[in-house]
Amino acid sequence: MKTMLLTGVLLALSGAGAVKVGVLLPLSGAGSVSGQAARNGYLLALDEINKAGGVLGKPLEVEFADDGSSPAKAVPEFVKLVTVDRVDFMAGGVSSATSIAISGPAKQYGTFMAWIGAAAVPVEDAFADHPYFFHYHPWSYYNFEAILGYFKTLKTQKKARNIAIAYEDGPFGSAGINDTVAAFKKAGFNVVMTEKFKTGSGSFGPLISKAKAARPDIFYWVGYDTDALPLATEIKQQNLQVGLVYGTPPSWPVGFEKNNLSDNIAGLSLWLPASPQAESRKFVAAYRKRFGNVTEEYFAPLAYVNLKTLAAAINVAGSTDKEKVAAALAATNTPTPFGPLTFSKSNKTQYQGFKAGNWLHFQFLGEGRVPVFPIKFAQKPMVWSK
Numbered sequence: 001m002k003t004m005l006l007t008g009v010l011l012a013l014s015g016a017g018a019v020k021v022g023v024l025l026p027l028s029g030a031g032s033v034s035g036q037a038a039r040n041g042y043l044l045a046l047d048e049i050n051k052a053g054g055v056l057g058k059p060l061e062v063e064f065a066d067d068g069s070s071p072a073k074a075v076p077e078f079v080k081l082v083t084v085d086r087v088d089f090m091a092g093g094v095s096s097a098t099s100i101a102i103s104g105p106a107k108q109y110g111t112f113m114a115w116i117g118a119a120a121v122p123v124e125d126a127f128a129d130h131p132y133f134f135h136y137h138p139w140s141y142y143n144f145e146a147i148l149g150y151f152k153t154l155k156t157q158k159k160a161r162n163i164a165i166a167y168e169d170g171p172f173g174s175a176g177i178n179d180t181v182a183a184f185k186k187a188g189f190n191v192v193m194t195e196k197f198k199t200g201s202g203s204f205g206p207l208i209s210k211a212k213a214a215r216p217d218i219f220y221w222v223g224y225d226t227d228a229l230p231l232a233t234e235i236k237q238q239n240l241q242v243g244l245v246y247g248t249p250p251s252w253p254v255g256f257e258k259n260n261l262s263d264n265i266a267g268l269s270l271w272l273p274a275s276p277q278a279e280s281r282k283f284v285a286a287y288r289k290r291f292g293n294v295t296e297e298y299f300a301p302l303a304y305v306n307l308k309t310l311a312a313a314i315n316v317a318g319s320t321d322k323e324k325v326a327a328a329l330a331a332t333n334t335p336t337p338f339g340p341l342t343f344s345k346s347n348k349t350q351y352q353g354f355k356a357g358n359w360l361h362f363q364f365l366g367e368g369r370v371p372v373f374p375i376k377f378a379q380k381p382m383v384w385s386k
Contacts, residue, residue, distance in 0.1 A: 018058040019320060021310065022065065022087035024078055024102075026094050029069025030200055033225045033251035034094045034299045038116060039064065041303030042091070044290050049311045056319070060311055063087055071101035078102040082109050088320045089114065091306055094250060094299065096120035096171040103127055112322045114310045114329070116302045117250065119143060120171040128348040132322050134329055136306055136353040138270075139346055140176055143248065144183065146359035147268060150373050151218065152187055158243055158384050164193035164216035166207055166231075168223040173199070192216050199223050202230040208238045217243045217386060225249045225256075232261040243386035251297045262364040264383045269360050270338050271298040272369055274379060280337035296369050301337040309334065309341065326351075 026035035050059045063085050067074035081087050091114045093099050099118035103126035112132040119140045127133040154160040167173035181191050192214035195207050219242045246266045256262050273284050273294050283301050288294050317324035333342050338358045346352035361373040372382040
């Protein structure tokens with residue numbers, strides 16, 4: 001864990017009484033692609049915040065902690081940030097499993113949480129009664145709403161009827177799987193397979209054999225970036241013939257787009273560098289200047305927005321009083337790389353940011369992620385392979 005205090009350059013000492021934000025991320029383990037992207041987004045935001053005068057007249061401090069993509073590691077790291085490092089606010093959060101694990105301590109300590117990930121419904125259940133929980137990422141039912149809308153278009157345009165579903169056996173993949181199947185059936189699809197797998201196992205032979213026998217039009221999988229390459233490899237080796245392979249990992253493996261196994265695989269993203277919003281173009285330019293490249297992982301701009309809006313709310317509140325900061329953050333209405341950010345109620349929590357309308361559907365085409373739906377954002381026609 002390392003305190004990062006930036007005013008454009010790293011300062012050696014922080015000022016007394018500086019506001020401290022703890023950031024819990026999967027910097028290692030299964031969610032590390034998302035975690036590392038988010039860390040860069042936080043660093044970029046921190047740089048800009050402190051160049052602009054900091055928070056409450058002092059440079060903002062951020063304490064990063066690695067949850068290792070593991071609930072067992074997340075809990076002590078969270079408790080240390082809150083009780084030993086005595087951070088004023090908590091941000092971060094990518095994994096649903098780790099977020100569920102820390103929900104008890106968070107409510108015990110009354111921790112103010114500005115959370116960027118953890119979309120599974122059990123997380124929403126865990127924080128439903130927490131008064132200081134702000135959730136930026138769409139919940140899984142918003143994600144599915146966007147996916148279902150896209151698949152309905154494929155049903156109309158491509159006569160897609162049969163869907164095979166593969167899902168990881170943790171909260172991310174398993175929560176709500178019965179509702180997912182029911183929603184597909186209600187929309188007129190035939191769900192010809194539902195098969196769970198252990199994320200990171202790399203063992204997909206029997207699963208793809210079963211999918212091949214089911215003859216789906218769409219192969220839909222829910223897992224993490226570590227599953228993408230072995231799954232794509234097995235699909236290629238067994239020559240699974242489908243119209244579309246569609247995956248929903250929070251992030252994709254680094255360099256996956258350069259592997260021909262990624263060709264035509266589709267997915268969901270809150271943001272892509274090609275997103276047309278003015279704030280997106282500003283973010284891309286600032287990110288390139290800061291890091292020398294451009295990321296395609298939406299957790300980078302999401303973390304950036306997370307810290308910028310939290311800092312702005314603290315400044316509006318004029319103190320670190322949780323009630324005042326919550327009121328200020330709840331009143332947020334600002335342009336972002338994803339479109340406007342406001343907070344409203346979700347099914348169970350008080351403060352939900354982005355929802356179904358913010359999602360983009362893309363395909364890996366020509367060594368990159370290309371938006372293909374909604375049509376108004378599409379840069380190339382979707383490739384249907386059946």
